[in-house]
Amino acid sequence: MSHVFSYDFRYDDNECETETSVLQAEVEDSIGDIYLNFVEPGSLAQGGGAIDDSRHKLLRAKHEQFIHDAINGLSSNFAVLDASQPWFSFWCLNSLDILGCDISQQLRERVVDKLSRLQSPSGGFCGGSGQLPHLAGSYAAVMAIVLVGGDAAYKTIDRQGMYSWLMSMKRPDGAFTMHADGEVDVRGVYCAMVVASLLNIMTPELIKGTAEFIARCQTCEGGIGPYPGVEAHGGYTLCGLAALDILGKTDALRLDRLARWMSARQLAFEGGFNGRTNKLVDGCYSYWMGGAFPILQKALKRSRTEGYIYDRAALQRYLLACCQDRRAGGLRDKPGKSPDLYHTMYCLIGLSLSQHYVGVEPSEQVTDITSVYSVPVRMMQWGAMPASLLVLGLRSNVVKPVHPVYSVPYTPLASFVKYFYALPPLADRLL
Amino acid sequence: MVRIVDNDSDYDEGSSLPMSQQEEWSDVVPIPQDDGKNPVCPISYTDEYREMTDYFRAVMAAGEVSQRAFELSGRVIDANAAHYTAWVYRKKLILDLGLDISEELSWVSEISGRHIKNYQLWHHRGALLALLLDPKSLEHESQDQRVQNPAIRNELQFVGEVIDNDSKNFHAWSHRQLVVRSYGIWDQEMAYVETQINQDVRNNSAWNQRYFVLTANQSADEFVLSEEVADREIGYAVEKIKLAPNNESPWSYVIGLLARHAPAMLYERLLPKINELAADKDYAVAVTSTPFYWSALVDIYEKQAKALSVDERGGVEAFAEEACDSLAEKYDPIRAKYWEYRKQALRTAN
Numbered sequence: 001m002s003h004v005f006s007y008d009f010r011y012d013d014n015e016c017e018t019e020t021s022v023l024q025a026e027v028e029d030s031i032g033d034i035y036l037n038f039v040e041p042g043s044l045a046q047g048g049g050a051i052d053d054s055r056h057k058l059l060r061a062k063h064e065q066f067i068h069d070a071i072n073g074l075s076s077n078f079a080v081l082d083a084s085q086p087w088f089s090f091w092c093l094n095s096l097d098i099l100g101c102d103i104s105q106q107l108r109e110r111v112v113d114k115l116s117r118l119q120s121p122s123g124g125f126c127g128g129s130g131q132l133p134h135l136a137g138s139y140a141a142v143m144a145i146v147l148v149g150g151d152a153a154y155k156t157i158d159r160q161g162m163y164s165w166l167m168s169m170k171r172p173d174g175a176f177t178m179h180a181d182g183e184v185d186v187r188g189v190y191c192a193m194v195v196a197s198l199l200n201i202m203t204p205e206l207i208k209g210t211a212e213f214i215a216r217c218q219t220c221e222g223g224i225g226p227y228p229g230v231e232a233h234g235g236y237t238l239c240g241l242a243a244l245d246i247l248g249k250t251d252a253l254r255l256d257r258l259a260r261w262m263s264a265r266q267l268a269f270e271g272g273f274n275g276r277t278n279k280l281v282d283g284c285y286s287y288w289m290g291g292a293f294p295i296l297q298k299a300l301k302r303s304r305t306e307g308y309i310y311d312r313a314a315l316q317r318y319l320l321a322c323c324q325d326r327r328a329g330g331l332r333d334k335p336g337k338s339p340d341l342y343h344t345m346y347c348l349i350g351l352s353l354s355q356h357y358v359g360v361e362p363s364e365q366v367t368d369i370t371s372v373y374s375v376p377v378r379m380m381q382w383g384a385m386p387a388s389l390l391v392l393g394l395r396s397n398v399v400k401p402v403h404p405v406y407s408v409p410y411t412p413l414a415s416f417v418k419y420f421y422a423l424p425p426l427a428d429r430l431l
Numbered sequence: 432m433v434r435i436v437d438n439d440s441d442y443d444e445g446s447s448l449p450m451s452q453q454e455e456w457s458d459v460v461p462i463p464q465d466d467g468k469n470p471v472c473p474i475s476y477t478d479e480y481r482e483m484t485d486y487f488r489a490v491m492a493a494g495e496v497s498q499r500a501f502e503l504s505g506r507v508i509d510a511n512a513a514h515y516t517a518w519v520y521r522k523k524l525i526l527d528l529g530l531d532i533s534e535e536l537s538w539v540s541e542i543s544g545r546h547i548k549n550y551q552l553w554h555h556r557g558a559l560l561a562l563l564l565d566p567k568s569l570e571h572e573s574q575d576q577r578v579q580n581p582a583i584r585n586e587l588q589f590v591g592e593v594i595d596n597d598s599k600n601f602h603a604w605s606h607r608q609l610v611v612r613s614y615g616i617w618d619q620e621m622a623y624v625e626t627q628i629n630q631d632v633r634n635n636s637a638w639n640q641r642y643f644v645l646t647a648n649q650s651a652d653e654f655v656l657s658e659e660v661a662d663r664e665i666g667y668a669v670e671k672i673k674l675a676p677n678n679e680s681p682w683s684y685v686i687g688l689l690a691r692h693a694p695a696m697l698y699e700r701l702l703p704k705i706n707e708l709a710a711d712k713d714y715a716v717a718v719t720s721t722p723f724y725w726s727a728l729v730d731i732y733e734k735q736a737k738a739l740s741v742d743e744r745g746g747v748e749a750f751a752e753e754a755c756d757s758l759a760e761k762y763d764p765i766r767a768k769y770w771e772y773r774k775q776a777l778r779t780a781n
Contacts (some may be wrong), residue, residue: 009765014717016675019598020633071471078474082484083514088472110471117465129465130488131516181519183554216650220642220687229612229648230605231639256776257690260730263769264679271765277635277679279599302772309769 003313005035006048009268020278027280030335031270034321053313056320056393058351062329063344064101067092070341071107083127086118086137089144091341097147097409098348098399108148115141116156123161133165134179139191142198146408146416154419163201163426166192174209185226186217190239193246194406197375200420203427207247214240215252221277222257223265232261234275234288241295242405248369248378250299259296263309265289271314272322272334282333283323283343286350287407290315294358294382294404301362304385312354316392319354323347349402356401357388370431376421379405380414450482455499461485462492480510491520496527505538512546518555525559532563533582540589547593553602557609560586566613574618586610591623598627604636612648620644632671638680642688656692662700664688669704673714677721686730698735701727722763728754729773736777751777 010028013021038056039049071092081087089111096103118126118141124133125141145153169176169192176188189210196202216228217240223232224240241258244250265273265285273285293308302309323331323343330339331347360381368374384401391398400409450456463485466473476484487507490500504521507514525535536559539552546552564582577583587610593603611620621644627637645664646654668685672678689697705727708714718724732751736744752774759770 012677012717012721014675014677016632018631018633018675020631021675074472074474076475076477076480079476079480080511080513082474082476082480082511083516085472092472107471110469113467113469114471117467127515130462130484130491131514132519134515178550179515179519181522181558182515183550219639220691221639221683222687225639227605228650229608229643231601231636233601254691257687259769259772260726261683263766264683266765268763268765276599277638277683278633279635306772306775307768309766309772311765311768314765 003051003053003317004048005039005051007032007269008047011269023280027334028269031281031318031322034335035317038321051317053317053392054394056317056397058320058393058397058399059324059326059329060099060101060396062326063324063331063348064096064099064329066325066329066339066344067095067101067341083131083134084137084140085128086115086125086141086144088341089115090140090147091345093144093147094408095341095345095348097412098345098352098402100400103147108150108153111144111148112153112156115144119156119158120161120165123158123163123165132179134182135169135176135188135191135195136178138162138165139195142195143406143408146198146406146412149412149415151419154416157199159199159201159420159423162195162199163203163206166196166201166206170206172209174211174213186214186224186236186240186243187226189214190243193243197246197379198406198416198420200372200375200423201426202372202375202430204430207430211244211247211249211252214244218253218258220257222254222259222261223276224253224258231276234265234273234285234292237262238288238292238295241292241299245295245298245405246375246379248366248374250295253299255296255299259300259309262289262292262296266310266314270318270322271311272318273315280334281318283319283331283350284333284346286315286319286323287346287353290350291353291402291404291407294353298360298365301365303361304357304359304388307388308357312390313392315354316351316390316397319347319351320393320397348399349407351397352399352402353404355389355391355398356384357390358382358384358401358404370429372425372428372430373421375430376417379403380417382410384410449478450486456486459486459489459493462488464488483507483510487517491516496524498528500524501528501530508551509542509545512542512549512552515551518551522555522558526562532559535559536563536585536589543589543593547597547600548602550602553606556586556589557606560610561613564614566615569614574616577614577616578619580614583610583614583616587619594627598631598634599636601636604640607640608643608648611644617644617647628671632674633678633680635680635683638684642684645688651691654692656688658693658696661689661693661696665696665701665704669708672705672708672718676708676714676717677723679723682723682727686727690730690734694734695738697731698738702731720762722758722766725754725758725762729758729770733773733777748777 011024038051040052043049093103120126120133125138126132127134127137145157175184176192177184178188196206217224219225219232221232224237225232226236244252267274267281270281272281272283273289274281275285275288293310297308322335325332325339328339331344332339333343366374366378382403402409403413406413483506487503490503501524504517507517539556543552569577590603590607593600611617624637624641624644627634665685668681671681689701709718729751732747736748736751755770755774759767
């Protein structure tokens, strides 16, 4: 596999400088310097050369150390995340699991102990002690418990309480507020749909009007914004598309415009994704955008042999060459930025979803969206198809396959779903 | 400019002493964070932050409605603006204590320079504005009159200052939409959008706002795009394309607008305009070397092919296929897989 590195793919500002083009040029400068290090000696001609992709290496031990350091303690600067405490557990456990690192029994117990203290007596999980339950915190807490695994951990979740609380966050327009008296957007919808589908508490009341709300957030550009009228954005696009997949209603979107907009988010020179038109590349969109392609693939009913409609190798090149902090470990937004747990997890998910082809073949898609029992089938029929594995650099760079909608590896997800779908559902039918 | 001021007058007196040594707080037993023996990812809070949140937990647990609780909420928020519970409690205190809403808006402006990408701050502002000025009270006023209302003027000025410092601030643009939508002040917003596009023709948040204003945020089914307005928007986008043809925003805007509301005009009105540009010696090279031009051709020819009968569409379809090939091979190889898909979709549409 040989890729030609060329300055021809830099952004052409047509000699009309604006703030956008100046910032873009600065980022391309720093990324160009890195890619030049990978150009094969002797192939370098004016303006570019052949990139030697065999040298890219995932720095597993460094990233593992970076995560363990965070588990043991965070500096006072992290007080700004004092209302997002369940996320720490999710970011750390998911990153470790995707990397294939051992997660000790002691660490699992520490996570469950921490999260159970953050569960509200009235249902849902709070961002910190003494705070209100929050949808994003509830989502992160449930995902962390998925990753911990085991009946004892599952039982800490107050399922009935979660349902009552989610219903109290539901709005007549089909969306959800993030917390009592909080903001409303597609993030909240995604968090609610993920939690409800995992815990087997989806009811017709809970999902009424939700698909229609998401569809109203699709902009004329084709991507999805947080709220009707607001600019299309990578993060909200994954949230909206994934929530619609859970509901079995991706056809509520104009998929042709969505595909056009999503494909335009991959940047020609950088290889990574930006999150909005004319914005800068950021490693976290490797999941928010890159990870939305498997879901789009399913929605468009394309088969594995046709492949995804983005450049998987270019994304891996960006992640491996530009997003790893070689000194401190951890992954980051872009060169010059510090690594953090958020970017570490989302870069790793993006890496996984660009290595493994995960999908549902068109002929096998479950079309029944009326029965509650169709939900776990739809959730778990996603699979990694080894014939289409694509690993850039060392073979040892391969990480675990991740579910594109639920963003965690398959094995813990399957155990969790099996447990909660053996419990009686709160309703028989969804419509 | 957004003012960045230090916490001076309101609550700093005596704050050099720990709260546990202040007479004012001697009746409160602080509640520490419930962390267990060996918490995962523990934060090494500063003593100050730990103490103020411990007292704040106690205040909330007691449901205390007081001036000191209000001031404490402000300190917690300024130390961690993502503390949503503190914002919720603060708003409750404002209502219960009957505090002045305008003063609170000023306070939010003061701290905003430090927390400008924070969800809660903007949500709080929106809620305060609704309390300060009921949209129904303006029902009988013209848009010009409404814009002169001090509360609205103040809010537009605040958001404008934030956007001046950070031209694509996602929260600020969303908040502008809230203000424009709530008070029905659509006319002035188009002028604002043009100013922003003139400052940076690549500012996609401004282009998105153009669509928001044009459709007055009606749904795709409600909004009717007249020929006159469509022609005006095509003309506007083409003028901006001339400034820098390799700019995704105007292409994305005009094609998105027409594809959604007047698909026939893509071929009838937009195509002649961009063909004209591609043939104009001043623009030909720049226009025909940007992928957005070729991509526009694919969209336009594809739409036209679908509008024609199977027998008639051959020629148009061939144009679209050729454009897909040019993109995949020459102008936009990173999206080669996408352009293959588009080409394939053209064929299966038969």
